[in-house]
Amino acid sequence: MSDKKGAFVTEITPRSEDFSRWYLDVVRRAELADYSPVKGCMVIRPYGYAIWELMQQALDSRFKATGHVNAYFPLFIPESLLRKEAAHVEGFAPQVAWVTHGGSEELEERLVVRPTSEAIVGVMYAKWIQSWRDLPLLLNQWANVVRWEKVTRPFLRTTEFLWQEGHTAHETEAEAEEEALRMLGVYKDFAERELAMPVIEGRKSESEKFAGAVRTYSIEALMGDARALQIGTSHHLGQNFAKVFDITFQARDKSVQHVWQTSWGMSTRLIGGVIMMHGDDSGLILPPNVAPYQVVIVPIPRGNWQETVLPQAEAIRDELTAACVRVKLDARDAYTPGWKFAEWELRGVPLRLEIGPRDIEQSQVMLVRRDNREKAPVARAQLAARVSQLLREIQQALFDRARQCLDERTTRIDAYDEFKQTMEGRPGFVVAPWCGQTACEAAIKADTQATVRSLPMNGADVTGQCVRCDAPAREVAYFAKAY
């Protein structure tokens, strides 16, 4: 690998050359995940799982702060329960895994491995809820689910994946609606602040709605290849599940009513989103807030460096750790500094700290940013403060860069010819007036592969006609080609 490919040599397919291959190369070469012997199922490796744990912590604290508590429901759901809600079963039955035998004995009733937990939650909520005083019931669970997908990709779509699913029950429709929107807001805040991922929030069209929901809201992000990725959903379930699972309560006015419910989820797909949103030709770029290592220390070995440089590097590691920075000291003697630079860039560490004899002489270290590769000396005395500051700056810079990219790739179009022409390339989001009819959406998809990703809630007043048909426009829609 000593041939000249420019200053930054890489063993992965350049992102600019083949986005899909680049993505798969990064996932494996950065040791985020690996294929398993089971079709469509990946192993999340320690480095990838550490990212997930950081995401979990950031989400979980937000759930707790909004009054939710965690619980755990069973993996198996009896077939009859899944079948209770008609739209729900229709949506999920084609992609569930069935358990037909226990040991060698055939089961009297087949079980499904949960594709989502509304059904089992519904049964339990019916037992637990009696009175308006039991409401609202605000639960979340961290779990795995299984959906028998036909086409899979690591993190973005796998047969089994990890997620959180919130399930809440409320006295009134208004409260359920408020909850669904509140959690959408939590997701948006999490994505933007922790993942440096600007998102479009809005309602889903009828055809993209969750099976069994009254309304589905989502946040959508634009990836590095200008395709949209749904990274979180929040559903207002109305009384659909309450009616089939008989979840009732006695209200303040003594009447017996069905509860109003919501559910909402984010999954390990987020990791795929972070990869595709921020990465570059050299590999992964992790936002500091979800980086397992925020700083990697590379000691520059010279002479008896283990006695001279290494103790300094260890002291810096301890100092930064004490300042609540996640630090990795790469003291391996078998690799050269240049090799380590490339390696940790590939793995997306936001900040690199170099320390060698020259630095020690001058009581300084070198800091190099992953996002823009700026390199600057920092006095030892200011180190901890400067590192914290730089990590914040990198987090913000990644968001700003992504925001700018999103803005540049969001186009307003009113004429269908122009719409079709634009969609032939990689336009990102195309914002257009839309009649709201499912048939029209299907026609647009057939013509352009683009679908309605999001219908902003408080969009401007719409006038004129649908971008495709003669019907009057009902709303402004965000169209995109999606993952």
Next chain:
RNA sequence: CGGGAUGUGGCGCAGCCUGGUAGCGCACCUGACUGGGGGUCAGGGGGCCGCCGGUUCGAAUCCGGCCAUCCCGACCA
């Protein structure tokens, strides 16, 4: 699930057409010299050639089936 492609040490590939001792680069191990952008030299280890079956004296190579992965479509967090 349809169309296409690919499976050979950890990774990337050659060998297959024309059957006869399994190769290359990188990575890995040991040692020495090195070290501020993927070091050099010397020595070394590792492969049921995706799986099952068939043809053959003999199969990585020919034939059939299956599985997995990738790309393009139809379905989805």
